[in-house]
Amino acid sequence: xxxxNVAARRTGTVIAxxxxxxxxxxxxxxFLWMVTTSLKESRLVFTFPPEWIPDPIxxxxxxxxxxxAPLAVGLLNSVIVTVLVVTVGTFSSTMAAFAFAKLDFPxxxxxxxxxxxxxxxxxxxxxxxxxxxxxxxxxxxxxxxxIVPGLLGNVTMIFFLRQYMLGLASExxxxxxxxxxxxxxxxxxxxxxxxxxxxxxxxxxVFMATWNDYIGPLIFTNSPENSTVQLVIASMxxxxxxxxxxxxxMTASVIAVLPVILLxxxxxxxxxxxxxxxxxxx
Amino acid sequence: xxxxxxxPTRRFNRRERIWGLAFVTPITLQVILFSLIPVxxxxxxxxxxxxxxRDTRDFVGLDNFxxxxxxxxxxxxxxxxxYMLIPIPFYLLFGxxxxxxxxxxxxxxxxxxxxxxxxxxxxxxxxxxxxxxxxNYQYGLVNQALGAVGIQGPDWLGDPAWIKxxxxxxxxxxxxxxxxxxxxxxxxNIPDVYYEAARLDGASPVRMFFQITLxxxxxxxxxxxxxxxxxxxxxxxxxxxxxxxxxREYSAATIxxxxxxxxxxxxxxxLASAAAFFFALVVLALTLLQFRLSRRWVYEGE
Numbered sequence: 001x002x003x004x005n006v007a008a009r010r011t012g013t014v015i016a017x018x019x020x021x022x023x024x025x026x027x028x029x030x031f032l033w034m035v036t037t038s039l040k041e042s043r044l045v046f047t048f049p050p051e052w053i054p055d056p057i058x059x060x061x062x063x064x065x066x067x068x069a070p071l072a073v074g075l076l077n078s079v080i081v082t083v084l085v086v087t088v089g090t091f092s093s094t095m096a097a098f099a100f101a102k103l104d105f106p107x108x109x110x111x112x113x114x115x116x117x118x119x120x121x122x123x124x125x126x127x128x129x130x131x132x133x134x135x136x137x138x139x140x141x142x143x144x145x146x147i148v149p150g151l152l153g154n155v156t157m158i159f160f161l162r163q164y165m166l167g168l169a170s171e172x173x174x175x176x177x178x179x180x181x182x183x184x185x186x187x188x189x190x191x192x193x194x195x196x197x198x199x200x201x202x203x204x205x206v207f208m209a210t211w212n213d214y215i216g217p218l219i220f221t222n223s224p225e226n227s228t229v230q231l232v233i234a235s236m237x238x239x240x241x242x243x244x245x246x247x248x249x250m251t252a253s254v255i256a257v258l259p260v261i262l263l264x265x266x267x268x269x270x271x272x273x274x275x276x277x278x279x280x281x282x
Numbered sequence: 283x284x285x286x287x288x289x290p291t292r293r294f295n296r297r298e299r300i301w302g303l304a305f306v307t308p309i310t311l312q313v314i315l316f317s318l319i320p321v322x323x324x325x326x327x328x329x330x331x332x333x334x335x336r337d338t339r340d341f342v343g344l345d346n347f348x349x350x351x352x353x354x355x356x357x358x359x360x361x362x363x364x365y366m367l368i369p370i371p372f373y374l375l376f377g378x379x380x381x382x383x384x385x386x387x388x389x390x391x392x393x394x395x396x397x398x399x400x401x402x403x404x405x406x407x408x409x410x411x412x413x414x415x416x417x418n419y420q421y422g423l424v425n426q427a428l429g430a431v432g433i434q435g436p437d438w439l440g441d442p443a444w445i446k447x448x449x450x451x452x453x454x455x456x457x458x459x460x461x462x463x464x465x466x467x468x469x470x471n472i473p474d475v476y477y478e479a480a481r482l483d484g485a486s487p488v489r490m491f492f493q494i495t496l497x498x499x500x501x502x503x504x505x506x507x508x509x510x511x512x513x514x515x516x517x518x519x520x521x522x523x524x525x526x527x528x529x530r531e532y533s534a535a536t537i538x539x540x541x542x543x544x545x546x547x548x549x550x551x552x553l554a555s556a557a558a559f560f561f562a563l564v565v566l567a568l569t570l571l572q573f574r575l576s577r578r579w580v581y582e583g584e
Contacts, residue, residue, distance in 0.1 A: 184301070
């Protein structure tokens with residue numbers, strides 16, 4: 001009885017492991033192909049059967065790609081937008097979350113529900129009028145439409161951060177108030193440090209969304225000086241449609257994808273854990 | 283005594299009100315400026331012949347609605363939009379499978395989790411560029427592999443019959459990882475006692491899956507179906523990047539693509555706003571319908 005049980009469990013684990021391995025390969029092989037292609041000389045790209053390890057490994061594309069497309073400008077713009085949105089936006093979001101979770105002020109619940117309701121507005125309805133608003137503000141073809149809204153916070157993140165803060169003891173607030181600490185101080189030195197895991201998750205998700213954004217730059221900017229990295233890659237791809245210089249495009253893609261993958265790998269624990277407190281009942 | 287305690291409390295309350303309002307001011311401003319005012323403009327624009335090229339902006343009543351509802355391309359786009367729902371059951375199924383595998387604590391499951399999420403965290407632009415290469419008609423990996431076993435692969439990106447399946451495959455591939463993370467979180471929330479009790483009753487693993495695991499996953503499946511549907515119906519970036527004009531015979535264009543093309547291609551801001559507004563109402567109706575249907579199959583607990 002026990003022996004068959006152990007055997008059955010072991011078979012189960014072997015099946016599960018093989019399944020996972022197969023899945024992981026499906027996820028990773030395309031990325032390996034991206035890297036492999038970026039390390040090939042153009043003339044070796046179309047060999048059959050496909051070469052998974054280029055011979056010779058050719059790093060030249062990583063030097064040349066900067067001259068082929070305005071990649072440096074794109075990266076710089078993406079860094080400016082992402083860094084500003086992630087840092088300032090995190091403060092705006094955590095402050096709002098702190099107020100909604102722990103402070104008392106008029107119409108608190110009504111404001112919160114109204115904010116949440118706006119998440120439901122589909123992007124397709126917003127793109128045209130947002131464009132018109134930015135035209136009025138004179139922000140078209142600048143980075144401002146990509147930066148300013150993000151500086152003010154993110155409703156989805158406020159929702160998650162508020163959930164997290166609701167779980168922190170309110171006695172901390174009362175005790176600090178009795179000690180005469182101001183609200184800014186209470187937020188800064190008590191609640192902010194306690195929220196580190198939730199903030200880490202917030203940082204990854206906002207970083208990803210901002211860095212990877214394509215629709216915003218596509219609609220609100222048009223000159224190459226204001227392109228973000230995603231726009232540069234996209235225009236490279238359509239420009240090279242017939243020339244098929246795949247090594248160069250893959251090189252640019254590797255460079256564009258690397259920052260997100262690095263950050264994600266470093267902080268994946270927070271990313272994964274954030275789903276545990278995201279309020280989904282199981 | 284009561285007066286001395288009441289005064290500071292009132293003072294704290296006032297400060298708390300001021301700080302509370304101050305803390306939520308940025309996000310409130312953002313929502314007013316970049317969501318609420320735009321929605322107002324969108325509704326207004328939908329009833330005008332707002333055109334950025336002809337420079338018109340007159341009230342035209344329901345003309346826009348008549349125009350897109352009688353436009354052949356709008357209905358092709360509507361069909362393609364529904365097609366984009368196909369990935370959902372597939373990534374739910376694979377997501378659950380991988381979550382179950384992960385939950386067994388197979389060796390290397392943390393590494394697997396990171397690898398599974400690679401497509402999800404990468405930009406759609408990079409994925410599409412990569413996909414164009416892998417699915418290249420002549421030299422792509424996929425057709426070379428098919429060729430090796432004697433099958434002539436299709437022209438994935440050029441053939442109107444294959445462009446949608448290509449996009450669908452990419453979306454499934456991208457979404458499996460994040461689905462399995464959600465499902466894993468849900469699996470971890472199922473108390474072990476349920477399984478212990480079932481085991482004592484001699485239930486088989488298959489029976490336990492269908493009687494315990496699956497019912498308890500239904501709230502997560504429902505959540506992901508609703509979120510997935512709202513997202514899938516708005517598929518745009520893939521279409522815009524894979525095709526230059528919606529694909530041959532408009533074979534890949536979705537409604538969001540139609541709206542984008544009308545607004546920013548031919549400057550018909552009024553028509554595009556009307557179509558977007560109409561579509562948003564359809565999405566809302568479908569979402570409400572799902573909530574209604576959910577009562578029949580989503581486990582709600584005791």
